Each structure stands twice: as C-alpha cells, then as structure tokens.
Amino acid sequence: MMGTLRDWRDAVLLNLGLLLTVVLVVAAVGWYRERSQTIQWVGHKELEIEFVVTDADGGRPIPQATISIPAEKGGFCGDDRDEKRFTLTTDTNGVVKQSCGLCMCFGTKGPNVDTFATHLPYWWFQASAPGYSTSQEEYIDEIEYRRLVRRGETVARLTVTIALRKAGPQPGR
Numbered sequence: 001m002m003g004t005l006r007d008w009r010d011a012v013l014l015n016l017g018l019l020l021t022v023v024l025v026v027a028a029v030g031w032y033r034e035r036s037q038t039i040q041w042v043g044h045k046e047l048e049i050e051f052v053v054t055d056a057d058g059g060r061p062i063p064q065a066t067i068s069i070p071a072e073k074g075g076f077c078g079d080d081r082d083e084k085r086f087t088l089t090t091d092t093n094g095v096v097k098q099s100c101g102l103c104m105c106f107g108t109k110g111p112n113v114d115t116f117a118t119h120l121p122y123w124w125f126q127a128s129a130p131g132y133s134t135s136q137e138e139y140i141d142e143i144e145y146r147r148l149v150r151r152g153e154t155v156a157r158l159t160v161t162i163a164l165r166k167a168g169p170q171p172g173r
Helices: 002-036
Strands: 039-055 066-071 084-089 096-110 123-127 155-164
Touching: 039 123, 084 096, 123 155
Parallel strands: 039 155
Antiparallel strands: 039 096, 066 084, 066 123
C-alpha cells in the first residue's frame, strides 16, 4: 500500500507541476501578445477650450464676463507660434469657446489600452466681470487641466470653470 500512495502522490505533484507550467506559458503568451500589439503614437488634433464663468455663491452663469489671455510664444499648438494678448467675452450662459488650432497629441493603443493626451497652449488666463472680484491669474498648461481634456472624433475639448465672488464693499465708501 505504501508504494501505491507514494505513486499517487508523485502523480499528483507531477500533474500540478504540469498545470502550473501551462498556466505560466499561457500567461506569458498573453502578456507578449498584448505588448507586441501595443503602439505608441503621436499626432495632432484640433483643441477647443471652453471657459464657463459662474457666481461662486449660487453657481449662476455670469454673462459678459471677460477672460483676459496673454499667450506666450512657443508651444505645441498651431496658434501658439507668436506671443499675443486677447480677450474673450462670455455669452448669456456664461460660456465662451476658443479654438487653439491643431495641438500635438499622443498616446498608447493596444488590445487593453487606449490612452490620449494633448499639449495645451501656453496661456495665462484671468476672469473679471462688473460687480465681481477678478480671479487669480492661472496657467492653463498644468496637469489639473491636462487631465480634463476629452478626446472627440475630430476635436478635443477642455472645459475650464471659473467661479467669481461678488465684490465686497470698497474701503473708504
């Protein structure tokens, strides 16, 4: 009986070893297949930036708010070649959109991965509106804004929300 139990144990261990080997080979083939079919890509995509200006207390849109934008020279967007200054004015919904031209974008594409990222223009922006305090000047090419970019078929979109506070009483009045 000892020989039979030992033979049975050896057969079980052999089968477990074979099973483990098969599992590892299948996993390695799957990993290799996934990696071998993954590509890194670089391209250009139209980028539209939408500014939404709201009242910080009630969340209501602020029409006729002004976004002042000094754009630095350089960058990876088609309209970023020269230094310039421009202003945008929100509509009745507190919204204004600005196209940035073709911006360099990049990502990874494969069976289980599909990433997208784009460069943002070298813009500083600041919002103001009558009766409200002016917002702090912010740089748009920051990680927090890059994460908000959404890829579309033909246009990538970024929505930047700016909440303005009502101006307080002026000193000396």
